Ligand SMILES: NC(=O)C1=CN([C@@H]2O[C@H](COP(=O)(O)OP(=O)(O)OC[C@H]3O[C@@H](n4cnc5c(N)ncnc54)[C@H](OP(=O)(O)O)[C@@H]3O)[C@@H](O)[C@H]2O)[C@@H](O)CC1
């Protein structure tokens with residue numbers, strides 16, 4: 001729109017006209033085509049179960065109009081509380097929301113439809129719940145949680161992380177998990193598995209051990225699973241009294257009772273396919289309902305769960321704590337091995353003393369930020385850029 005010209009606005013907050021609406025589709029398209037802005041207010045935060053048939057032509061017309069689509073609170077057709085999208089929905093360029101962000105603006109598939117989100121304070125503060133359902137860490141929160149060595153620190157006091165990863169088939173997974181672990185704030189990384197030579201060739205700082213985890217020396221946390229094929233690694237880690245992060249192959253056929261019986265915390269880091277297998281569901285179901293899936297897994301396993309993917313969520317087993325949603329994710333992370341880096345990174349944060357929910361959400365935050373700094377990237381570049389992401393978090397928050 002040129003300066004001084006009149007904005008032409010078409011509002012979708014029309015009364016629903018029933019079957020008549022279908023007959024006026026052409027007229028609707030003409031109205032949309034003439035508008036610079038299209039204001040979508042068909043459904044608000046109470047919308048459930050997807051758009052009703054009568055409203056679908058409005059969403060389609062908005063999508064095809066070429067006007068800037070401005071959604072009021074949420075694009076119509078998305079579920080405000082969960083981020084689910086049933087059927088068709090409006091795709092907005094801008095979403096103007098009031099009082100607080102809604103889960104549907106943060107969690108895919110709905111988050112993909114919001115465009116740029118602007119929060120406007122209209123004085124709703126006193127009426128909002130004291131504890132949100134979902135929260136997102138910002139730089140300052142992460143800076144407060146990151147471990148910092150003190151004057152009295154030594155490599156053991158900073159925490160030692162043990163990495164159980166790799167196999168003859170996937171030696172690279174061991175290298176990538178160790179790369180993440182070396183950047184996560186622990187004072188030392190022990191590697192246990194058949195990939196010792198490959199790990200040392202790339203990371204000479206690593207303490208490599210041949211035997212099973214139970215014989216590898218003391219650690220303050222275990223990171224188990226990337227590229228693993230069998231062996232006593234998982235059982236030894238589960239039997240230990242230190243925190244454990246479990247990923248990839250170690251998640252296959254994971255025994256919920258064994259996890260629940262642990263005396264130390266456990267963090268599971270499945271992608272949607274692994275989460276689906278653990279839940280006995282379809283992958284598409286998990287991707288369509290991430291919030292329910294991560295909560296359900298945390299409850300079933302009595303563990304903290306980090307569900308990976310286009311939106312990363314971290315849930316504790318208790319219903320009371322907000323689910324954390326990661327705000328730094330980027331599609332550049334969709335590359336083989338980036339999850340292995342995350343496993344090592346979160347294991348290292350656990351060893352440095354962070355609680356599982358903090359280790360998972362701080363790990364995901366740094367991982368996403370590192371990927372943004374590194375892009376275009378391969379998985380090892382993500383690990384290489386974690387120190388720059390860490391500095392960025394601390395410098396901006398200083
Ligand atoms: N450098 C290393 O050492 C690395 C090692 N890694 C290690 O590998 C192990 C396996 O982990 P993962 O997550 O990749 O496999 P997994 O959970 O079994 O899911 C496989 C699913 O993908 C699908 N699929 C496959 N190809 C597809 C295609 N072209 N297009 C579309 N779909 C395709 C396939 O579907 P299907 O072919 O069965 O239809 C199936 O559903 C794990 O230990 C990990 O740590 C990785 O981290 C990478 C770096």
Ligand SMILES: Nc1ncnc2c1ncn2[C@@H]1O[C@H](COP(=O)(O)OP(=O)(O)O)[C@@H](O)[C@H]1O
Nearest residue numbers: 271308309310329330333334336337338339340
């Ligand atoms: N579209 C996306 N947007 C943001 N992050 C993504 C996307 N796709 C994948 N990721 C992230 O990339 C990583 C992939 O991990 P994973 O699925 O375990 O792969 P791999 O086993 O190859 O390492 C996870 O941290 C995940 O959250």
